[in-house]
Amino acid sequence: MSMAAGSGGLGMTPPGTALEMVGPSPRAKRKFELSRFIGPPIVLLVFVAIWQYMHVSGMRKFFDKPGFLLPSPFTVVNESFGHALARDKLLNGVKWTAVVSLIGLSFTIVVGMLLAVIMAQARWAERAFYPYLVALQAVPILAIVPIILSVFGTGLLPRLFVCAMIAFFPIVTNTLFGLQSADVGQHDLFTLRGANRWTRLWKLQVPAALPAVFTGFRISAGLSVIGAIVGEQFFRGGSKPGIGIVMESYRQKAIYPQVYGGIILGSALGIAFFLIFGWLGRRVVGNWYEASGRS
Amino acid sequence: MTATSTPLQRSGAPALRFSNVSMVFPDGTHALAETSFDVFPGEFVTVVGPSGCGKSTLLRIASGLNPATSGSVTVDRSSLGYVFQDATLLQWRNVLRNVELMAELEGIPKAERRKRAQAAIDLVGLTGAEGKFPKQLSGGMKMRASLARSLVLDPSVFLFDEPFGAVDEITRERLNDEVISLFQRNGFAGLFITHSISEAVFLSTRVLVMSARPGHIVADFNVPFDYPRSPELRFDPAFAELSGRISHELRGAHS
Numbered sequence: 001m002s003m004a005a006g007s008g009g010l011g012m013t014p015p016g017t018a019l020e021m022v023g024p025s026p027r028a029k030r031k032f033e034l035s036r037f038i039g040p041p042i043v044l045l046v047f048v049a050i051w052q053y054m055h056v057s058g059m060r061k062f063f064d065k066p067g068f069l070l071p072s073p074f075t076v077v078n079e080s081f082g083h084a085l086a087r088d089k090l091l092n093g094v095k096w097t098a099v100v101s102l103i104g105l106s107f108t109i110v111v112g113m114l115l116a117v118i119m120a121q122a123r124w125a126e127r128a129f130y131p132y133l134v135a136l137q138a139v140p141i142l143a144i145v146p147i148i149l150s151v152f153g154t155g156l157l158p159r160l161f162v163c164a165m166i167a168f169f170p171i172v173t174n175t176l177f178g179l180q181s182a183d184v185g186q187h188d189l190f191t192l193r194g195a196n197r198w199t200r201l202w203k204l205q206v207p208a209a210l211p212a213v214f215t216g217f218r219i220s221a222g223l224s225v226i227g228a229i230v231g232e233q234f235f236r237g238g239s240k241p242g243i244g245i246v247m248e249s250y251r252q253k254a255i256y257p258q259v260y261g262g263i264i265l266g267s268a269l270g271i272a273f274f275l276i277f278g279w280l281g282r283r284v285v286g287n288w289y290e291a292s293g294r295s
Numbered sequence: 296m297t298a299t300s301t302p303l304q305r306s307g308a309p310a311l312r313f314s315n316v317s318m319v320f321p322d323g324t325h326a327l328a329e330t331s332f333d334v335f336p337g338e339f340v341t342v343v344g345p346s347g348c349g350k351s352t353l354l355r356i357a358s359g360l361n362p363a364t365s366g367s368v369t370v371d372r373s374s375l376g377y378v379f380q381d382a383t384l385l386q387w388r389n390v391l392r393n394v395e396l397m398a399e400l401e402g403i404p405k406a407e408r409r410k411r412a413q414a415a416i417d418l419v420g421l422t423g424a425e426g427k428f429p430k431q432l433s434g435g436m437k438m439r440a441s442l443a444r445s446l447v448l449d450p451s452v453f454l455f456d457e458p459f460g461a462v463d464e465i466t467r468e469r470l471n472d473e474v475i476s477l478f479q480r481n482g483f484a485g486l487f488i489t490h491s492i493s494e495a496v497f498l499s500t501r502v503l504v505m506s507a508r509p510g511h512i513v514a515d516f517n518v519p520f521d522y523p524r525s526p527e528l529r530f531d532p533a534f535a536e537l538s539g540r541i542s543h544e545l546r547g548a549h550s
């Protein structure tokens with residue numbers, strides 16, 4: 001009976017009052033969407049205009065170089081994508097680079113996350129691995145090319161190795177940071193019920209880590225494209241040419257428009273990866289994750 | 296250590312017993328000194344004391360989260376509810392799944408824990424909010440979810456660490472009504488921490504006053520009012536008189 005009295009008191013709280021305060025007002029939302037769609041094209045337009053200006057007179061004026069070194073954006077698009085021959089060459093290149101970076105990235109994600117889980121288990125494990133992680137990040141690829149060559153030979157493997165090396169660090173550090181981000185009070189809850197290490201990992205640390213993990217994915221996805229292209233440069237033989245090799249062969253023949261076309265495709269690949277993982281992250285944690293600061 | 300009155304309804308073995316519990320943290324902070332008291336089944340004991348005197352430490356030791364430096368605690372931890380000062384909900388779980396958590400960790404089958412969670416949610420007045428995530432809840436709703444989460448295991452000993460310190464006055468009074476009806480319904484042994492004397496008197500069968508650090512019990516008041524307690528009790532002269540005496544002890548404890 002007394003319970004009913006209590007519930008009656010609670011029932012008076014208008015449901016949803018607090019909920020309506022959450023999130024931006026519809027108007028703010030609409031403004032945000034608009035700026036999202038209008039902003040990028042404007043920046044692109046300005047960029048293309050400056051580019052065209054540099055081609056026509058800027059190169060000569062500021063750098064005393066001939067304009068053909070920086071072909072007009074229209075020439076670039078036309079020469080790279082207007083003709084079947086160049087287009088196929090570039091597209092096949094970027095396709096292969098995409099495949100290499102995806103394989104490299106998947107490998108990096110699996111190994112990197114496993115390492116992060118191990119490092120999250122104990123302070124000493126973290127301390128033991130961290131210096132080598134930093135070293136891996138700092139070592140210049142060029143310096144170890146001979147070693148990679150002698151271990152992996154030519155072909156796909158050395159390219160994958162370079163790709164993984166470049167993309168590794170952000171995955172490990174972000175996952176580790178995420179695994180350690182569950183707060184003390186939440187850990188206390190699990191301690192109270194005598195939860196073991198696995199339960200704690202699966203039900204507390206891993207879910208708590210997801211936002212940071214996706215941040216790591218996003219950064220590493222972009223880096224994996226760079227890694228794949230860098231890898232191609234050093235290990236040309238034994239596998240199909242990626243976009244980096246295609247660009248290099250055009251450059252050697254002093255055909256510049258296609259070089260820039262390659263740059264555009266390479267960046268587009270990086271952006272695509274970034275967007276895909278951003279989207280995936282929002283799908284997975286968007287419901288509950290509240291980014292601190294303004295979104 | 297003066298016991299100013301003898302509690303009325305004590306029988307059998309205590310549900311929670313502190314015997315000469317002392318706590319010195321590794322950094323040398325002396326938080327508790329030789330603290331002893333019992334909480335019997337059907338008792339609702341509230342501890343008030345100066346900030347930093349060791350109240351939270353007391354609960355952490357009772358729950359086993361921290362071991363005491365010396366002395367002993369007797370309690371059945373398999374049936375312990377603990378409501379923290381913060382709601383500590385898991386952000387990635389909705390209300391229903393948060394409330395289920397303790398039962399899940401206890402290995403209770405899914406269907407059974409769903410049922411219990413739903414009952415606890417209805418009990419604390421969160422019906423309809425089962426699918427909401429913590430970021431969508433107000434402070435009061437979060438505390439209710441946290442309360443429901445502890446209720447699912449139907450604890451026989453219930454620890455509350457200043458659970459309503461961060462909600463407004465009216466919400467706090469409603470949540471107090473809620474705790475009282477739970478207390479009457481489930482008959483647990485309650486140990487409640489608060490800074491509010493009126494909350495202490497309103498909820499409890501007994502109020503303990505702790506000294507400044509190192510904390511120990513300096514006064515023990517019996518609260519003679521019948522349950523269920525109506526909101527008007529707060530304006531009763533006897534209520535004011537008892538509050539005044541506790542307040543007086545508390546001022547003494549500060550110095």
Ligand SMILES: Nc1ncnc2c1ncn2[C@@H]1O[C@H](COP(=O)(O)OP(=O)(O)OP(=O)(O)O)[C@@H](O)[C@H]1O
Nearest residue numbers: 320322324326345346347348349350351352353508
């Ligand atoms: N892990 C710790 N290490 C060292 N000192 C601690 C630790 N936890 C608490 N203390 C100290 O022990 C004393 C008692 O802390 P406790 O949290 O129990 O106080 P409290 O009575 O709950 O205070 P409040 O009313 O402000 O919540 C404080 O001086 C605090 O600084």
Ligand SMILES: [Mg+2]
Nearest residue numbers: 350351352457
């Ligand atoms: Mg405290």
